[in-house]
Amino acid sequence: MQSYWNFPAAAGGTINSINNAGIETFKGNELDSLTREICQNSLDAIKDESKPVVVEFKSFKLQRNQFPQRAELLEAFNKCETTWKGKNPKSEQFIDQAKYILNEQEIPFLRISDFNTKGLEGAQTGELGSPWSSLVREAGSSNKGDSSGGSFGIGKSAPFANSKLRILFYSSQDLSDYQSHIGVANIMSFEKQPGQITLGTGYFTNNENSNAIPGLINLDPGFNREETGTDIFVSAFEPKDMNWVEAIRNSVIYNFFITIWQNKLVVKVDDEVISHENIGSFIAQLDDTNEDYRHVKNYFRLLTSEDSIQIPYPAKSYKKIGKFEEGEATLFIMKGEDLNRRVLMTRKAGMRLFEQNRISGSISFTGILIITGKHMNQVFKKMENPAHTLWEPSRFEEAPKEADTAFKDLRRFVRETVQQTFQAETTDTMDAFGLSDFLPDTTTVDGEGDDKKESLTLKIKSIAQKKKEKPKKKLKKKQRNEEFEDTLADAGIIPEGDQAGHSDEEREEGLGLGGGTGNTHGEQGPSDEGTGGAQEGKGEKEKNKPIDVEKRYVCLQKNEGLYRVNIKPEKKFEKGKLEFKVSGEQSDYILPILDVQSPDIQVISIDKNVVRFINLTGKKLKNIKVKVDYEQYCVMEVDLYEI
Known part of the structure; x- marks a missing residue:
């Protein structure tokens, strides 16, 4: 035909x-x-x-x-x-x-x-x-x-x-x-005959049902x-x-x-071939000025390094979603210098989906999480958006709340695994700077100089046991850090990517986050000395009761000293006080506040680094913009007290 x-x-x-x-x-x-x-x-x-x-x-x-x-x-x-x-x-x-x-x-x-x-x-x-x-x-x-x-x-x-x-x-x-x-023309509707409008799609076929034509079509002569x-x-x-x-x-x-490194895919582009054998050289040639390409180099270094650690995802069970068997996902992580502090999320197909960041500001690491299990793939596939760049639990129509829980569990696993695996290595040992000033010159003691000999002798005269004071009761930590992240994201405050033109590295290292998400218990009250505390003649004495708070700080404009502070208190209170400090290597020092703007609080006074205010929104998340008298990025600390 x-x-x-x-x-x-x-x-x-x-x-x-x-x-x-x-x-x-x-x-x-x-x-x-x-x-x-x-x-x-x-x-x-x-x-x-x-x-x-x-x-x-x-x-x-x-x-x-x-x-x-x-x-x-x-x-x-x-x-x-x-x-x-x-x-x-x-x-x-x-x-x-x-x-x-x-x-x-x-x-x-x-x-x-x-x-x-x-x-x-x-x-x-x-x-x-x-x-x-x-x-x-x-x-x-x-x-x-x-x-x-x-x-x-x-x-x-x-x-x-x-x-x-x-x-x-x-x-x-x-x-x-x-x-x-068969051919397909995806154009537009038109009037085929008087009063007869086409649907807009045409087919190169040989019958009215638009079926395929037997045989191959040969358009490329080569x-x-x-x-x-x-x-x-x-x-x-x-x-x-x-x-x-x-x-x-x-x-x-x-x-x-x-996928290419796993030898599951070979791609030919005109006369070039990209395969398992040469993917490393192609990645090495990527432009280092491109941040995305630098991340690719980090991930490929992880895949090919002997220092790579593989941790299977533990078994999880959900009432409506069902059970994930142990190992249905695997987390590949590695610690090293100048790594991107991110985990690339993928499924069995191996295509890049998105990256999980804000995991740790103190650990230089990189990671890849691959979901390989059949059931887990099925569940997370249903969460995937059409562009294949996000997992959105609301798309799992059968059980969106359980899907949200499963996604949070996976993110928590990634965060906690990285921190537990590498944090110990970071904190087990510490260089004692300046300690050599108080120790003997060993070369002299060993006889290299006979004129001067020094020694340090320590004798224990007595041992006394000091009675341990009963610690003050800590406030309960009601929410995990990742739940606070979700609260910020739901409020449209902290997106997954960069918001103020700063890199994730800057924000995670404290250049814009001042310590990142934290949970401040404030076991000791504030000192009034040099910090704008309650003074005589300023009304009734302040309670100065510490309030447990989830917090995050983001630098908005460094040159202007503008920061955004997000806090979520664990209790309701009528009046409060915020004390701002800069975290230094030896000790904290006050951070002078010039101005405060927020729809969630009514400012009573600003005294040096202390802001007194009336709480307008109870326990809800508070979005506060502050202008500080500080010219550089700072690792900010803030404590909240009830007054």
């Missing part, structure tokens, strides 16, 4: 303009989105897991007279022009561009081919829910397994975002060696498929980034270095 472009019409159906939600999702970052989605989809369709999946990106040019049924497409665009003239400027612009491209002597194409994959099963029958139907015919549909990367059916729009014509051709050979091809797999031909491939080879190569390295 003769192949042709079929643009189905449906009376009373939706009329689609040029704006397509799926395609627009990937606009602005087209090449990176294309790379992520293509490699992930190919990994999900692996045929033999003992061998790597191979993905190839190859550019070529097609003579215009070889473009499948080009004249029919031009006629369709002419009808689009008639339908939308004067009604939608963006549609008119797209139509003019499409007609210009189709009339060019040569049309640029990008061929994307994968190998050691299953091909598009279901092409012969067009069965609903089959891989072929999900990719070609269905909208918002995905039938991938539990450990796969995608689940929304949106990623298939990424190649369309890279086509100036929004036209793709799919060619495939499946496991039964059935070969097929390529011939001889094994199972899928080819996607992206028409009018004219990326904004003219060095598209470098852009795709860097995206592959950034997003899939773990």
Whole structure:
């Protein structure tokens, strides 16, 4: 049968303009989105897991007279022009561009081919829910397994975002060696005949049902498929980034270095090959001025180091979610100099998802967490957003609260494992600076100088036991630090990334956080000496009762001395007092406060480093901006008292 472009019409159906939600999702970052989605989809369709999946990106040019049924497409665009003239400027612009491209002597194409994959099963029958139907015919549909990367059916729009014509051709050979091809034009609705409006999507097919055409399509003269797999031909491939080879190569390295290092993926970009053998050299060549690339180098150093430590995730059980067996996730961590203090989160597919930071400001480490267990993959896959950059427990519709608990448990495991594994090494020993001034010169004692001999003799005359005073009762710690992090995030105050133009390293080391999230118990009351405490003639004597508080500090403008202080007290009180100090190596010293602004407190007075106020919001989180008389970044300390 003769192949042709079929643009189905449906009376009373939706009329689609040029704006397509799926395609627009990937606009602005087209090449990176294309790379992520293509490699992930190919990994999900692996045929033999003992061998790597191979993905190839190859550019070529097609003579215009070889473009499948080009004249029919031009006629369709002419009808689009008639339908939308004067009604939608963006549609008119797209139509003019499409007609210009189709009339060019040569049309640029990008061929994307994968190998050691299953091909598009279901092409012969067009069965609903089959891989072929999900990719070609269905909208918002995905039938991938539990450990796969995608689940929304949106990623298939990424190649369309890279086509100036929004036209793709799919060619495939499946496991039964059935070969097929079809074209898809994702353009806009137009009036096909008087009173008959198309849906906006057209298919290069040979029948009214828009089924696949038997046999492979041969658009790239330099390529011939001889094994199972899928080819996607992206028409009018004219990326904004003219060095598209470098852009795709860097995206592959950034997003899939773990998978490539594990020898599960090989990527060919034009004449370059990125594989297990050379991934290290490609990473070494990444630009060090790019912070993201520096993180990649940290993670790859972890993967290849003998100092890497692997800790399995313990078994967890939830009423509705079910049980995670021990080892369904593994945390890889390593301590060393100049590391990024982050943990990269991934699932079985191995694609980069996001990084967990704010783990420790005193430990130089790096880490990777990989979820490999089937059930755990299934649960966290349901939490994943369409862009595959976050886990959002609210997306787990069956049990969002338990999903939130499971995600918090995982983050807590990462944080506590890093701290417990490396904190002991940090605190077990400490250099005693200046101690040598009080110890003998051993070279003299040993006889190198006979004129002077010194010795230090210690004799114990008596041993007395000092009665231990009963410690003052500490206030209860009702919430863990990570819960305070969530409170801040829910309030939109502390995002996952940088907020004030400072790096995570600066903030974690105290350059903007002054010690990070803490829990201040304030066992001893404040000293009135030099700290603006209660004085005679200033009314009734203050209670000066310490209040347990969760706190975080962020430097907003260093030169102006502006900081944001977030505190969450553990009790209600009417009036309070904040004492600000700078944490020094030998001792703390007062931090003069110039101004305070907050909708949560009413300032009574500012006296040196002490701010007295009326509490307006009880136990709720308080967002306070302070201006300090201090020119440098400072490690800030603040104590809260009831007065």
